[in-house]
Amino acid sequence: MELTGAEIIMKVLKEEEVDAIFGYPGGAVLDIYDALAKTDLRHFFVRHEQGAVHAADSYARATQKVGVALVTSGPGATNAVTGIASANSDSIPMVVITGQVSSALIGNDAFQEVDIVGITRPCTKHNYLVKDIKKLAKTLREAFHIARTGRPGPVLVDIPKDVTIAKTEWVERDLLKMRSFNPTYKPNKKQLCKVIDLIKEAKKPVIFAGGGAIISGASEELTKFAQATNIPVTGSLMGLGSFPGTDPLWLGMLGMHGTYRANMAISECDLLIAIGVRFDDRVTGKTDEFAQNAQVVQIDIDPTSIQKNVPVKIPVVGDCNLALQYLNVKIDEEEDKASLNGINKDEWLQKISDWKSTTPLKYDHNGQIKPQYVIEKLHEFTDGDAIITTEVGQNQMWAAQYYHFNKPHHFITSGGLGVMGFGLPAAIGAQVGCPDKMVVDIAGDGSIQMNIQEMATAVQYGLPVKIVILNNRYLGMVRQWQELFYDGVYSSTTLDHNPDFVKLAEAYGAKGLRAETTDQVEAVLKEGLETKGPVIMEFVVEREENVYPMVPAGKAITQMLLV
Amino acid sequence: MEEKHILSILVDNEPGVLSRIAGLFSGRGYNIDSLSVAETIEPDISRITMITTADRVIIEQIKKQLHKLINVIKVYDLTDQKYVQRELALIKVHAKSENRAEILRIVDIFRSKVVDVGIDHFTIEISASIEKLEAFLMLLKPMGIMEIVRTGSVVIGRNNLKD
Numbered sequence: 031m032e033l034t035g036a037e038i039i040m041k042v043l044k045e046e047e048v049d050a051i052f053g054y055p056g057g058a059v060l061d062i063y064d065a066l067a068k069t070d071l072r073h074f075f076v077r078h079e080q081g082a083v084h085a086a087d088s089y090a091r092a093t094q095k096v097g098v099a100l101v102t103s104g105p106g107a108t109n110a111v112t113g114i115a116s117a118n119s120d121s122i123p124m125v126v127i128t129g130q131v132s133s134a135l136i137g138n139d140a141f142q143e144v145d146i147v148g149i150t151r152p153c154t155k156h157n158y159l160v161k162d163i164k165k166l167a168k169t170l171r172e173a174f175h176i177a178r179t180g181r182p183g184p185v186l187v188d189i190p191k192d193v194t195i196a197k198t199e200w201v202e203r204d205l206l207k208m209r210s211f212n213p214t215y216k217p218n219k220k221q222l223c224k225v226i227d228l229i230k231e232a233k234k235p236v237i238f239a240g241g242g243a244i245i246s247g248a249s250e251e252l253t254k255f256a257q258a259t260n261i262p263v264t265g266s267l268m269g270l271g272s273f274p275g276t277d278p279l280w281l282g283m284l285g286m287h288g289t290y291r292a293n294m295a296i297s298e299c300d301l302l303i304a305i306g307v308r309f310d311d312r313v314t315g316k317t318d319e320f321a322q323n324a325q326v327v328q329i330d331i332d333p334t335s336i337q338k339n340v341p342v343k344i345p346v347v348g349d350c351n352l353a354l355q356y357l358n359v360k361i362d363e364e365e366d367k368a369s370l371n372g373i374n375k376d377e378w379l380q381k382i383s384d385w386k387s388t389t390p391l392k393y394d395h396n397g398q399i400k401p402q403y404v405i406e407k408l409h410e411f412t413d414g415d416a417i418i419t420t421e422v423g424q425n426q427m428w429a430a431q432y433y434h435f436n437k438p439h440h441f442i443t444s445g446g447l448g449v450m451g452f453g454l455p456a457a458i459g460a461q462v463g464c465p466d467k468m469v470v471d472i473a474g475d476g477s478i479q480m481n482i483q484e485m486a487t488a489v490q491y492g493l494p495v496k497i498v499i500l501n502n503r504y505l506g507m508v509r510q511w512q513e514l515f516y517d518g519v520y521s522s523t524t525l526d527h528n529p530d531f532v533k534l535a536e537a538y539g540a541k542g543l544r545a546e547t548t549d550q551v552e553a554v555l556k557e558g559l560e561t562k563g564p565v566i567m568e569f570v571v572e573r574e575e576n577v578y579p580m581v582p583a584g585k586a587i588t589q590m591l592l593v
Numbered sequence: 594m595e596e597k598h599i600l601s602i603l604v605d606n607e608p609g610v611l612s613r614i615a616g617l618f619s620g621r622g623y624n625i626d627s628l629s630v631a632e633t634i635e636p637d638i639s640r641i642t643m644i645t646t647a648d649r650v651i652i653e654q655i656k657k658q659l660h661k662l663i664n665v666i667k668v669y670d671l672t673d674q675k676y677v678q679r680e681l682a683l684i685k686v687h688a689k690s691e692n693r694a695e696i697l698r699i700v701d702i703f704r705s706k707v708v709d710v711g712i713d714h715f716t717i718e719i720s721a722s723i724e725k726l727e728a729f730l731m732l733l734k735p736m737g738i739m740e741i742v743r744t745g746s747v748v749i750g751r752n753n754l755k756d
């Protein structure tokens with residue numbers, strides 16, 4: 031059967047069981063859009079290509095499937111770059127299809143031509159330019175395979191317009207073999223046995239879980255492992271939800287805005303079991319002093335993450351979930367259970383509990399609406415069960431600190447790249463993937479304006495996303511740095527010309543609500559969350575509230591500024 | 594401590610692969626001392642021979658990062674193995690009448706050859722190990738070297754390659 035390139039794209043998407051695409055049309059993808067209209071694939075027409083990519087990213091995180099975005103050549107493709115780079119930093123499985131000018135024009139500086147393969151080479155897991163229609167199906171299949179296999183990541187496939195129009199014989203799927211791509215899933219058992227030995231010796235162990243624990247679906251095994259060994263758990267921003275945030279063994283997030291007890295525990299621990307983390311500088315602070323008393327075990331599917339920033343005693347390359355499964359089997363088989371679940375840990379757990387009671391996460395309740403209070407109330411009103419997306423800045427950190435995530439795949443944030451404007455399109459993507467879930471974007475007044483146009487998408491498709499704007503009339507996080515480290519010179523961080531967010535919501539055909547005093551918070555949240563369609567809830571919060579604890583950049587993580 | 598490492602890298606023979614490798618090095622601030630690329634006996638596979646200098650931890654990262662590139666099939670580090678290394682150079686050197694005999698003697702000792710002769714210069718072709726090539730250049734320098742073109746090292750393991 032002869033098919034056009036555009037039809038082949040549709041067939042491969044079907045084959046890959048794609049059920050939603052996020053995209054924006056243009057000249058180079060006209061034929062693809064024409065073919066798309068003749069399928070039952072759900073396409074979500076966003077209002078900016080960056081929105082399409084963030085939505086696909088978040089859809090992937092909420093559903094554990096590969097996200098798909100479709101954009102046109104030139105400006106469509108360059109608009110997608112930020113989203114691609116963010117997904118690359120956060121290891122999100124995604125396929126981005128970009129249209130390209132016709133093969134004959136490539137290299138001629140044609141209208142709407144950019145070398146998007148060149149531009150995105152350093153911020154994709156892999157990318158392709160398909161010059162020959164005979165290779166189209168195979169390339170797309172490879173793209174999906176690469177995106178989801180090993181450490182996931184975005185793969186871009188650039189398709190010239192003539193390739194979408196040309197016809198070729200459809201070739202059924204064959205076994206996909208790639209000689210140069212075979213990630214190691216099975217961890218080395220000998221290495222893992224050494225981990226068991228270290229646990230027996232350790233007096234002050236800590237588990238540190240990251241995005242890898244979530245991506246590999248390891249939450250259940252992780253929880254079992256920590257509880258069986260009685261080892262306290264901390265997490266990176268990307269690791270929130272991998273271990274229940276209300277479990278007594280949970281230390282809270284670590285790092286720049288980590289809890290006092292998490293950062294102290296890392297500094298004092300004698301064994302650090304790192305699972306699916308890459309020791310980002312926002313986590314380690316000054317690396318020389320990070321976990322300097324600990325023997326470090328690092329489990330990761332990506333060998334380049336191991337030993338990159340922190341010296342590692344026992345490296346384990348492999349899938350986090352498989353590694354934890356094996357460790358749990360070993361623990362079950364152990365006859366001397368007490369040697370593992372730690373009679374010798376009482377003192378350690380006591381110390382941690384003392385840190386928690388003397389220096390908990392806290393804020394001062396006086397004055398105007400406290401942003402932390404809004405998040406606590408949101409947690410209460412949603413039973414801690416909502417999917418939370420965030421923008422970037424203080425709003426993101428307060429969401430991380432005060433929403434106490436109990437389940438994986440419920441916290442969706444641009445962690446590695448920190449993209450303002452991520453939260454709203456991300457909420458849309460998550461809502462498309464999980465129509466029955468409550469999805470809330472915790473936003474800042476600055477960030478929300480970076481992709482506010484996606485309100486139209488939410489309204490068009492009746493996606494009932496809830497947007498909580500913590501309006502401090504500042505680029506709050508940058509202002510906080512200026513206050514603390516730049517003598518309070520608020521250079522270009524004041525937002526005195528914000529739109530009226532309630533009217534803005536209404537202009538898009540959504541609902542807008544505002545709370546200006548603490549006693550209005552509950553009513554606004556209640557009404558907002560109970561409303562069927564998309565809602566913007568604006569909370570006029572204490573302007574100069576800061577995120578604490580805070581470790582100044584480059585300092586050891588024990589050197590925290592506290593409330 | 595910085596170390597010089599010789600890497601032999603098998604890659605897909607496809608457009609853009611060299612750019613991925615060069616991009617990896619420039620993006621992460623790694624150093625390329627020399628680089629040579631050509632097809633292997635399998636036409637869809639190319640071999641890149643690269644010499645890079647960095648401390649041990651970075652060298653490990655470089656190898657892992659290279660391996661992570663989808664188009665990289667295998668990365669061999671030949672540094673601690675037995676190998677034969679050669680580099681080809683074309684050298685244009687001043688050859689005044691009083692120096693000609695001396696130059697020819699050096700050429701002879703190094704088993705290189707004169708491949709082009711001009712009124713006042715010779716062009717010499719030499720294939721040698723790095724050390725020998727450096728020594729050769731040192732001897733020719735006083736005569737006045739006008740131009741040098743070097744290929745970068747090619748290296749082959751004496752035994753079957755180990756990872």
Ligand SMILES: Cc1ncc(C[n+]2csc(CCOP(=O)(O)OP(=O)(O)O)c2C)c(N)n1
Nearest residue numbers: 423424425448450474475476477505506507
């Ligand atoms: C696209 C982009 N530009 C700039 C920044 C730098 N930045 C980080 S946080 C921040 C302030 C965010 O302000 P707002 O959304 O109001 O959040 P707040 O910190 O006030 O909660 C800025 C400008 C960024 N992260 N992303």
Ligand SMILES: [Mg+2]
Nearest residue numbers: 474475504506
């Ligand atoms: Mg703000």
